[in-house]
Amino acid sequence: MGNLALEPLDRPDGMTTHEYAHRRLRQAIMVGSIRPGESLTIRGIAEAMESSPTPVREALRRLSSEGALRVLDNRRIMVPRMTADRFSELVSLRSVLEQHAARRAVPHITERCIDRLEEVDRAQDEAIARKDNAAALLLNQEFHRTLYSANPEQVIMPMVESIWLQLGPFLGIAMEHVAQLYFVDRHQEAIAALRKRDEDAVAAAIKADISEGIGGFERAAIENLLRLAGQ
Amino acid sequence: MGNLALEPLDRPDGMTTHEYAHRRLRQAIMVGSIRPGESLTIRGIAEAMESSPTPVREALRRLSSEGALRVLDNRRIMVPRMTADRFSELVSLRSVLEQHAARRAVPHITERCIDRLEEVDRAQDEAIARKDNAAALLLNQEFHRTLYSANPEQVIMPMVESIWLQLGPFLGIAMEHVAQLYFVDRHQEAIAALRKRDEDAVAAAIKADISEGIGGFERAAIENLLRLAGQ
DNA sequence: ATCTTGAAAATGTGATCACAAAAATAATTA
DNA sequence: TAATTATTTTTGTGATCACATTTTCAAGAT
Numbered sequence: 001m002g003n004l005a006l007e008p009l010d011r012p013d014g015m016t017t018h019e020y021a022h023r024r025l026r027q028a029i030m031v032g033s034i035r036p037g038e039s040l041t042i043r044g045i046a047e048a049m050e051s052s053p054t055p056v057r058e059a060l061r062r063l064s065s066e067g068a069l070r071v072l073d074n075r076r077i078m079v080p081r082m083t084a085d086r087f088s089e090l091v092s093l094r095s096v097l098e099q100h101a102a103r104r105a106v107p108h109i110t111e112r113c114i115d116r117l118e119e120v121d122r123a124q125d126e127a128i129a130r131k132d133n134a135a136a137l138l139l140n141q142e143f144h145r146t147l148y149s150a151n152p153e154q155v156i157m158p159m160v161e162s163i164w165l166q167l168g169p170f171l172g173i174a175m176e177h178v179a180q181l182y183f184v185d186r187h188q189e190a191i192a193a194l195r196k197r198d199e200d201a202v203a204a205a206i207k208a209d210i211s212e213g214i215g216g217f218e219r220a221a222i223e224n225l226l227r228l229a230g231q
Numbered sequence: 232m233g234n235l236a237l238e239p240l241d242r243p244d245g246m247t248t249h250e251y252a253h254r255r256l257r258q259a260i261m262v263g264s265i266r267p268g269e270s271l272t273i274r275g276i277a278e279a280m281e282s283s284p285t286p287v288r289e290a291l292r293r294l295s296s297e298g299a300l301r302v303l304d305n306r307r308i309m310v311p312r313m314t315a316d317r318f319s320e321l322v323s324l325r326s327v328l329e330q331h332a333a334r335r336a337v338p339h340i341t342e343r344c345i346d347r348l349e350e351v352d353r354a355q356d357e358a359i360a361r362k363d364n365a366a367a368l369l370l371n372q373e374f375h376r377t378l379y380s381a382n383p384e385q386v387i388m389p390m391v392e393s394i395w396l397q398l399g400p401f402l403g404i405a406m407e408h409v410a411q412l413y414f415v416d417r418h419q420e421a422i423a424a425l426r427k428r429d430e431d432a433v434a435a436a437i438k439a440d441i442s443e444g445i446g447g448f449e450r451a452a453i454e455n456l457l458r459l460a461g462q
Numbered sequence: 463a464t465c466t467t468g469a470a471a472a473t474g475t476g477a478t479c480a481c482a483a484a485a486a487t488a489a490t491t492a
Numbered sequence: 493t494a495a496t497t498a499t500t501t502t503t504g505t506g507a508t509c510a511c512a513t514t515t516t517c518a519a520g521a522t
Contacts, residue, residue, distance in 0.1 A: 052507045058292045065293045085384040096331045153316040283477045
């Protein structure tokens with residue numbers, strides 16, 4: 001039985017229950033507060049957020065098609081376990097996807113947009129300084145999201161978000177077992193390249209940002225971490 | 232009121248109703264038999280497939296997170312309309328995604344797998360010969376899917392499928408208004424490159440396959456087609 | 463002690479119902 | 493006739509229930 005610990009979450013007026021359930025579960029998975037391998041029950045979730053099975057089921061379907069959850073043959077639902085191979089696939093795909101997203105955003109970048117990126121980057125640095133890993137993680141995503149969303153016709157963000165979501169639970173484990181997850185980023189380099197509207201340089205900055213950030217986990221380190229976490 | 236024309240579909244034993252509904256709607260959207268802009272109703276679909284709202288809602292949530300459907304502010308659900316800009320985004324993303332998928336598959340390619348690719352390509356040629364556009368479209372997808380799925384740890388297929396699904400309705404329109412959708416493909420070139428385990432050549436074949444296939448639609452042609460279809 | 467068997471509880475699933483919001487239609491007014 | 497208002501219908505939403513399957517757990521047998 002899953003005595004589920006779900007962070008309460010602000011619920012705007014008019015938000016449907018299934019959307020709220022989706023957001024709340026998504027956040028929990030993203031920051032790794034639901035353990036990979038841990039199985040979720042519809043009734044358990046419904047009880048935890050004081051609603052009923054129907055909207056919870058809709059939320060679970062969405063999350064499973066976003067890759068955040070996996071439906072087993074027994075129809076049980078769980079957060080998928082990470083493996084070193086899957087991690088490698090996710091990171092290399094993330095790199096390719098985000099480089100492309102960045103390139104397609106460059107023609108649409110405005111000064112207003114760059115200001116916003118500066119602002120988010122500053123907030124992230126502050127989160128890092130006060131060692132708030134979870135906040136830093138979310139602000140890092142916000143930086144990337146802001147950049148890629150500058151392209152008004154973009155169709156890539158749902159896929160990028162899906163990758164982040166699939167990497168989330170592992171990052172949660174990493175943050176628990178690594179004393180201090182040291183953040184390196186190439187955000188200033190990316191911003192400088194954006195100011196010059198230099199697509200290649202922007203893509204290079206994003207590529208480096210990813211390969212030096214989450215891509216920095218070596219195979220042995222991943223396997224070790226997973227073993228430590230009992231996965 | 233949508234007097235929905237849904238092709239009947241084989242339903243294997245033990246398949247849940249929501250999964251069946253998902254498959255059936257997905258297929259209808261993929262081949263373009265549901266018009267962009269046409270709005271769907273939960274009860275209408277439930278009635279059309281002789282079930283009830285609950286499983287239909289689950290299917291609709293999945294499809295909307297796959298990009299096949301869009302939820303409006305009024306909570307109405309419709310097949311999104313295509314624009315020339317969105318088409319361009321989808322095609323360029325498809326090219327990048329599938330080149331990457333192909334590269335990551337190369338190390339895992341077996342002779343068995345190449346045989347299967349030959350077989351699918353042959354079937355597609357036959358479908359083209361008998362001018363069965365819908366079958367040719369599905370077999371073309373099967374070729375690509377077979378290739379990318381050779382990588383056992385791949386995480387990219389859901390995203391590729393999502394792109395296909397988003398392009399589907401437009402292809403449906405194109406097939407109706409263009410006398411004969413002439414298929415060009417680089418499948419044999421891809422297979423030859425696979426035999427040599429040459430990643431670059433495989434990626435090049437896929438890139439050409441896409442840019443000469445669906446990428447061949449020029450901006451003016453797209454806008455003209457959409458105008459013709461009353462979009 | 464280990465395995466097997468049976469009952470009880472838990473779980474996913476799908477249909478149905480009530481409610482509120484939205485859309486469509488009819489009636490009324492300017 | 494055109495615009496506005498009122499009424500009816502349609503629609504999305506969420507809770508509840510019954511059913512079948514699976515899982516869990518305790519009692520019994522080897």
